[in-house]
Every structure is written in structure tokens, then in C-alpha cells.
Amino acid sequence: MENGIANLLGALSLAVMDRIEQGAREVVGRGGETPAALIVIGYGQGMTNDKLRRILGLSHSGTVRLVDRLVSDRLVERRAGKDGREVALHLTATGAAARNELLASRISAVTSLLDVMSPAERKQLATLIRELLARQDTSEMDRFTICRMCDDRVCTNCPLPTNKGQHAR
Amino acid sequence: MENGIANLLGALSLAVMDRIEQGAREVVGRGGETPAALIVIGYGQGMTNDKLRRILGLSHSGTVRLVDRLVSDRLVERRAGKDGREVALHLTATGAAARNELLASRISAVTSLLDVMSPAERKQLATLIRELLARQDTSEMDRFTICRMCDDRVCTNCPLPTNKGQHAR
DNA sequence: CCAGATATGTGCGCTACGCACATATTTCTG
DNA sequence: CAGAAATATGTGCGTAGCGCACATATCTGG
Numbered sequence: 124m125e126n127g128i129a130n131l132l133g134a135l136s137l138a139v140m141d142r143i144e145q146g147a148r149e150v151v152g153r154g155g156e157t158p159a160a161l162i163v164i165g166y167g168q169g170m171t172n173d174k175l176r177r178i179l180g181l182s183h184s185g186t187v188r189l190v191d192r193l194v195s196d197r198l199v200e201r202r203a204g205k206d207g208r209e210v211a212l213h214l215t216a217t218g219a220a221a222r223n224e225l226l227a228s229r230i231s232a233v234t235s236l237l238d239v240m241s242p243a244e245r246k247q248l249a250t251l252i253r254e255l256l257a258r259q260d261t262s263e264m265d266r267f268t269i270c271r272m273c274d275d276r277v278c279t280n281c282p283l284p285t286n287k288g289q290h291a292r
Numbered sequence: 293m294e295n296g297i298a299n300l301l302g303a304l305s306l307a308v309m310d311r312i313e314q315g316a317r318e319v320v321g322r323g324g325e326t327p328a329a330l331i332v333i334g335y336g337q338g339m340t341n342d343k344l345r346r347i348l349g350l351s352h353s354g355t356v357r358l359v360d361r362l363v364s365d366r367l368v369e370r371r372a373g374k375d376g377r378e379v380a381l382h383l384t385a386t387g388a389a390a391r392n393e394l395l396a397s398r399i400s401a402v403t404s405l406l407d408v409m410s411p412a413e414r415k416q417l418a419t420l421i422r423e424l425l426a427r428q429d430t431s432e433m434d435r436f437t438i439c440r441m442c443d444d445r446v447c448t449n450c451p452l453p454t455n456k457g458q459h460a461r
Numbered sequence: 462c463c464a465g466a467t468a469t470g471t472g473c474g475c476t477a478c479g480c481a482c483a484t485a486t487t488t489c490t491g
Numbered sequence: 492c493a494g495a496a497a498t499a500t501g502t503g504c505g506t507a508g509c510g511c512a513c514a515t516a517t518c519t520g521g
Contacts, residue, residue, distance in 0.1 A: 126446045128418040129402040134447075135421050136308035136402075138428075138438045139301060141349075155508050173468055180310075185509045187470060192507085208468040208517045233298040233305075239427035244420060249297040251409075251417045252304050258408035259307075269307045277295045278303075324477050342499055354478045356501060361476085377486045377499040467518070478507080488497070 139233055143272070146228035151221055153192065156181060158225055159271040160189055161214070164199060165222040166275060170212045171204060178267045193218070226274040257282040308402055312441065315397035320390055322361065325350060327394055328440040329358055330383070333368055334391040335444060339381045340373060347436040362387070395443040426451040 147158035156179045163178055164170045176186040190212065193199035198218030204211040214222060237245060261269065266283045273281070316327035325348045332347055333339045345355040359381065362368035367387035373380040383391060406414060430438065435452045442450070 126399050126403070126443070127449075128414050128421075129399045129406060130443050130447045131418055131421045131425065131451070132308060132406065133312060133398055133402045134438055134442055135425060136305035136312075137441055138425075139305035140309045141437070143302060143305075153507080157508085171468075172470095181508095182510045183469080184471080184511075188507095188509075191470095204468090206468080206518070210469070229302055230295050230298045233302045234295070236424070236428065237298060237301065240420075240424055244423065245297050247416070248420045248424075249300055251413060251420070252297075252300045254413065255405070255409055255417075256300065256304060256307075259405065268310070269303055272306055273303055274295070274299050278299045280296075282300070322476080326477085340499075341501095350477095351479050352500080353480075353502080357476095357478075360501095373499090375487070375499080379500070462521100464521090465519085467516100469514100469516080471514075472512090474509105474511090476507100476509085478505105480505085481503090483500100483502075485500080486498080488495100490495075491493095 135236075139236060142232035142236065143229050146232045147225055150224045150228050151196075151198075153196075155189075157189055157192060160193060161198060161218065161222050161225060162273070163267070163271050164193075164212045165214050165219065167214075169204065171209045172212070173209075175212065177264055178271055180268060226276065229272060230274055230277065253282040257284060259283065304405075308405060311401035311405065312398050315401045316394055319393045319397050320365075320367075322365075324358075326358055326361060329362060330367060330387065330391050330394060331442070332436070332440050333362075333381045334383050334388065336383075338373065340378045341381070342378075344381065346433050347440055349437060395445065398441060399443055399446060422451040426453070428452070 144154065144158075148154050151158050151161060159179060160175060163175060172186055172190060173183070175190070176183055179186065179189075181189065190199060190201070194201060197215055198221055200213045200215055202211045202213055237248075240248065256269075259265075261283055263285070266281075266285065269283060270278075270281065313323065313327075317323050320327050320330060328348060329344060332344060341355055341359060342352070344359070345352055348355065348358075350358065359368060359370070363370060366384055367390055369382050369384055371380045371382055406417075409417065425438075428434075430452055435450075438452065439447075439450065
């Protein structure tokens with residue numbers, strides 16, 4: 124059946140995310156979108172509450188409370204934004220350290236599944252996944268959403284297309 | 293960088309699970325492990341509360357409450373088990389229908405990401421993922437956990453080291 | 462200069478889950 | 492074969508994470 128591949132990818136994705144989420148919970152002591160929020164804020168482009176909300180796919184109030192948790196955990200600070208309405212989210216030193224741990228934990232979780240493959244197989248798989256992602260029809264915000272856990276220290280050449288509405292940002 | 297592949301697989305897995313979970317929530321109106329529970333119970337080997345708990349990776353009480361929700365939604369029935377202590381979980385007709393919808397939604401979600409690939413690329417990817425899964429060092433319960441969302445109507449040849457109908461108590 | 466858009470914060474409730482405890486049934490001893 | 496331990500389920504209570512509706516502050520365009 125042609126759907127066999129869909130089922131296999133579904134199973135693999137579940138296994139991958141189980142491991143990533145377990146590691147993330149151990150590192151930051153929180154679940155849900157909180158780990159992703161820490162990573163996204165760490166990208167450092169003067170993240171606002173509202174932008175974060177759209178990237179994480181949460182409601183507005185859910186995002187405010189999520190940031191409340193990060194602030195009470197001393198991982199994030201709310202600073203004044205350019206616009207008097209906006210809040211600029213910044214990582215504290217502790218937050219930046221936690222973020223690095225989080226990224227390392229994620230890479231390690233995925234690597235532990237991948238290291239049964241030979242270097243040639245890994246290269247082949249990387250090429251296929253890169254193509255798969257590159258051909259997706261993703262909006263600017265979709266791209267941030269998919270990449271909300273991505274390790275910017277490792278992913279120097281993101282395959283996702285940046286041109287859906289033809290103009291970025 | 294050697295970790296590029298891990299990051300790519302992590303990003304893809306996140307995208308896949310986002311779509312699967314969104315569809316599952318639309319179908320059953322519940323999140324968390326509830327959709328997986330419906331699928332697992334539907335495998336139909338006289339599932340018990342305790343076995344379900346181990347497959348889903350939840351606490352005991354969490355599982356009891358999860359089953360409570362499924363029962364109150366008229367998707368699952370609690371029947372007497374062989375052992376006087378056990379409860380045998382069975383899908384109602386409504387539950388079986390919801391389960392089929394759920395599986396179809398999952399396959400459709402993954403397929404929508406995959407159909408940018410040519411048949412040859414899909415076949416190549418399937419072979420690699422199958423190998424990746426086949427070489428994992430998984431316990432009996434790990435396999436059920438990884439396969440807790442799997443479509444048994446589609447996955448006739450599970451690559452994980454044990455057939456899924458098998459029960460080792 | 463004021464109506465609408467934008468951005469954030471709050472009151473309130475709900476879902477999903479865990480811990481500790483209680484209860485019922487088997488199984489395993491001595 | 493009686494009692495202890497193991498197994499399986501259910502309950503009281505609390506918490507984390509999130510959404511809806513509403514309130515407030517700031518910016519923008521006619």
C-alpha cells in the first residue's frame with residue numbers, strides 16, 4: 124500500500140518527538156510550548172508577545188501566561204519595546220544557558236535514534252528530508268513555526284523556502 | 293556539520309506531529325494521549341487499564357481519568373476482564389468509527405507533507421525509515437509506545453523487531 | 462482628534478495529568 | 492491454608508497549560 128510510507132514517517136516522528144519532549148521537560152521542568160518559547164525568544168530579534176503567540180500557535184492569553192512562567196522561572200525578562208505597546212522579550216543569563224542545554228538535549232535525542240544508520244545512509248536521509256522541507260508551501264509564519272525548536276547553531280542552511288508571499292518580513 | 297541531519301529530522305518530526313495532533317483534536321475533540329488511547333484500545337487484544345498506562349507512558353490515575361473521558365464520550369466501554377481485578381476496555385460502535393476517522397486523518401496529515409516527493413523519492417525514504425526503525429533497540433513495551441498511533445490497516449509489515457499483534461504480558 | 466487597529470494584561474474556567482491513598486482481587490509463601 | 496505481597500483499579504486533591512471574554516494602553520489613519 125502506498126500509505127505505508129506515511130505510517131512509517133508518522134511512527135518515526137512520534138518516536139522523535141517523544142524523546143525530544145522528555146528531554147526538554149527534564150531540562151526546563153516545563154512542558155507544552157514552553158521549551159519552544161525559550162528557543163524562539165533566544166533567536167533574539169526583539170521578540171514580542173504577539174509574534175511569539177503566532178509562532179507557537181497559542182492563544183493570546185496562553186502566551187501571556189507562558190511568558191509569566193518563564194519570567195517567574197528567571198529565564199526571561201520583559202523589557203520595554205520600541206513601540207510603547209510592545210514588550211521586548213529577552214533571555215536572562217540563566218535563560219540563555221537553559222536554552223543551550225535544551226538545544227543540546229534535542230540534538231542528542233534525535234542523534235540517539237539516528238546513529239544506527241551508516242554515514243552514507245544518514246547523508247541520503249538528510250538529502251531527502253532537506254528536499255521534502257524545501258518543497259513545502261510554507262508561509263513566513265509557517266516557517267518560524269516549523270523551526271521553533273531548531274538549533275540555530277547547527278542549522279546554518281535552512282531548506283525551508285522564504286518566498287510564499289514573495290516578500291519577507 | 294554532522295548534526296545537521298538531526299536538526300532536520302527534528303524539524304520534520306515537529307511539523308508532522310503538529311499536523312497529526314491538530315487533526316486528531318478535530319476528530320475526537322480531545323488532546324494529549326486521548327487519541328492514542330483510542331487507537332491502542334482498538335487494537336483489540338482485551339486491553340486493560342494498566343497495559344494502556346504503560347503504552348501511553350502515563351501515570352495510573354491519569355490513565356483512569358483518560359478512560360473516564362472516553363467512557364463519558366461514549367467511545368469506550370469498561371467490561372469485566374478475565375481476571376477479577378482487570379477491566380477489559382472495548383470500543384463502542386461510535387468509538388470504532390471515531391478511531392477510523394482518526395487513523396485516516398493521521399495518514400492524510402502525513403501524506404500532505406509527503407506528496408511533494410516523487411514516487412522514487414518516497415520509496416527511497418520509506419526504505420531508509422524502515423531500516424532506521426528496524427535497527428532500534430526497543431523493548432516490547434517501547435514498540436507498543438512507538439506504534440501507539442499506527443494504522444494497523446496500513447502497516448501490514450511493521451519494521452520494529454516484533455509483530456504488533458503479539459502479546460508478551 | 463478621534464475611531465479603529467494593535468499589543469498586552471486579567472478573571473475565570475476547563476482539560477490533562479500526577480501524587481498519595483484506598484480498595485479489591487489474585488498469587489506466593491511458610 | 493492463612494497471611495503477606497503483588498497486581499489492578501478507583502478517588503481526593505492539587506497543578507500545569509491553555510482558551511474565551513473582557514479590560515486597558517498605545518499607535519495610526521482619515
